[in-house]
Amino acid sequence: MFLRLSRFLIPVLAGIVLLAGVSSNAQLPQGIPDQPYQINVDLVNVLCSVFDRRTKSFVTAMSQSDFSIFEDGRRQEITNFTRETDLPLTLAMLIDTSYSAAPKLQFEQDAAISFFHNVLKENDRAMLVEFNSSVKLLQDFTDDPGKLVNQVRKLRAGGDSALFDAIDRVCDEKMIRETGRKAMIILSDGDDNGSSVEYRQAVEMALRAECTIFSVSVSKGGFFGTGDDTKKGDKTLQNLAKETGGKVFFPFKVEELEDAFRQINQELRSQYSIGYVSTNSRRDGSYRKLEIRLRERNMDLNYRKGYYAPLN
Numbered sequence: 001m002f003l004r005l006s007r008f009l010i011p012v013l014a015g016i017v018l019l020a021g022v023s024s025n026a027q028l029p030q031g032i033p034d035q036p037y038q039i040n041v042d043l044v045n046v047l048c049s050v051f052d053r054r055t056k057s058f059v060t061a062m063s064q065s066d067f068s069i070f071e072d073g074r075r076q077e078i079t080n081f082t083r084e085t086d087l088p089l090t091l092a093m094l095i096d097t098s099y100s101a102a103p104k105l106q107f108e109q110d111a112a113i114s115f116f117h118n119v120l121k122e123n124d125r126a127m128l129v130e131f132n133s134s135v136k137l138l139q140d141f142t143d144d145p146g147k148l149v150n151q152v153r154k155l156r157a158g159g160d161s162a163l164f165d166a167i168d169r170v171c172d173e174k175m176i177r178e179t180g181r182k183a184m185i186i187l188s189d190g191d192d193n194g195s196s197v198e199y200r201q202a203v204e205m206a207l208r209a210e211c212t213i214f215s216v217s218v219s220k221g222g223f224f225g226t227g228d229d230t231k232k233g234d235k236t237l238q239n240l241a242k243e244t245g246g247k248v249f250f251p252f253k254v255e256e257l258e259d260a261f262r263q264i265n266q267e268l269r270s271q272y273s274i275g276y277v278s279t280n281s282r283r284d285g286s287y288r289k290l291e292i293r294l295r296e297r298n299m300d301l302n303y304r305k306g307y308y309a310p311l312n
Contacts, residue, residue, distance in 0.1 A: 043080070044071070044278050047181065047212065047245065047271040048292055048303040058270045059299060060085060069274055070291040080275030088123040089268055090141070090178045092211070093148070094166050095155060096188035096218070098132040102157035104218040108187045110254045111216060112152045115185065116145040118258065119265045127174065128152065131166035132159035133194050141174075160194030164202040167240070168195075171202075171209035183212045183246070183268055189219045190233025199236065204287075206244050208308050213240045214264050215248040216257070245304035267302070278309075285311040 046069065050059040064081035093115065095108050112128075120126055120143070128139040128148050138151040167184070175182050184206070192199075206213055215237035234250070241248040247267070249260035280288065289306045 042277050042281065043275050044076075044288075044307060045080070045210070045273060045275045046290060046292065046303055046307075047273055048301055049245075049267050049271050050294070051300045051302070053298045053300050058266060060270050062272065062294075062296075066295050067272070067274060068293045069276060070293070071276075071278055071280065071288050073289075073291075074279060076276040076279060078274055078276050080273070082273040085269050087181050087269070088125070089121075090175070090180055090182045091120075091124065091126040092129060092170050092175060092182075092184045093126060094129045094131060094163075094170065094184060094186045094188070095152070096132070096161060096163065096186075097130045097155050097157045098159055098161035098191070098194070099157065100161055100191045100193075101189050101218060104189070105155060105157045107218055107254065109152050109155060111187055111218075111251075111257045113149050114254070114257055115261050116148045116152075119261055120145050127170075129166060129170055130155060131162050132157070133162060134159070135162060135166045135169050161188070161191050162194040162196075163188055163190070163192040163236075164195035164197050164199055167202040167213070168197045168205045171205040171211050175211045176205075176209040178209075181268060181271070182210060183214060183264075185264070186213060186215045186237065186240070187218060188215070188233070188237065190215070190217060190235070190237040192233075192236065199239075203240065203243050204308060206240075207304060207306065210304075210307075211244065212246045212268075212304065213244040214246040215241050216260060217248060217250045220250050220252050243305055245302055247302070280309070283310050283312045285309055 050062060051057065052059055060083065064078055067078065069076050069078060093112055095112060097105065116126065125141040125143050126148060127141045128151050130136050130138055139148050142148065170184065217234050217237050219234055237248045251257045251260055286309050287306055288309055290304065292301055292303055294301065
């Protein structure tokens with residue numbers, strides 16, 4: 001069960017540093033717990049995937065000099081650059097169990113089970129959330145696929161769809177407190193008819209949490225699909241992925257999910273991390289547009305298209 005917390009309880013910038021290694025003899029100020037905690041620094045961090053335009057394969061041998069990054073049209077100086085391929089992942093799986101997705105519940109369950117068994121590796125962590133008229137945390141972060149699979153098998157369908165509420169709450173109350181490479185996997189038809197927040201607020205929270213969204217549409221899978229009114233939902237899933245730097249997949253059969261999950265897994269583990277200190281020092285909470293360019297012109301890029309500046 002999620003508890004609504006203030007979204008500005010922890011002001012978030014695009015880059016977060018985890019403070020650790022405090023001496024056991026050090027005296028902390030009264031009221032501060034004796035454990036690692038987080039503070040913000042003026043570092044914007046952007047994860048970027050590079051693809052060969054002809055073969056669609058990942059390009060993983062590029063250097064910092066190949067990239068340039070712009071914020072609101074102004075070029076920024078890259079101060080941090082890494083090319084990591086095996087960093088641990090922090091994942092949130094969101095499963096639609098509303099009436100509209102009921103014909104595809106078995107498809108969703110098979111998809112989730114396949115994902116947890118085939119994608120999670122040592123040191124990765126994942127959580128499981130279902131959403132219909134409400135949003136429910138079924139399994140908190142764990143590195144045990146068995147715990148996640150057990151909860152998936154118990155899913156039952158019913159109620160409206162609160163997709164935007166689910167994204168907003170998971171990012172606001174869970175993902176924003178995590179560090180490293182974070183992604184959300186959404187299994188849904190993209191329909192939303194029960195949320196208390198709007199699409200834009202859900203996207204804003206995903207960007208503040210630096211959470212990439214990968215959507216797996218269930219509108220076309222299985223024998224019957226989910227009905228005729230799926231174009232709007234699929235467009236919603238496409239936009240969520242595009243704005244946060246992820247992708248959307250439209251598998252027709254469970255077997256096609258393996259390829260989708262393989263692509264998600266490979267992309268998350270093949271990203272470049274580009275960091276810079278913004279020349280815009282105003283802490284006004286405004287949206288800042290991002291653009292990454294490459295010297296090579298035969299490449300395609302995938303990255304989040306902006307971020308929200310912190311508030312004082």
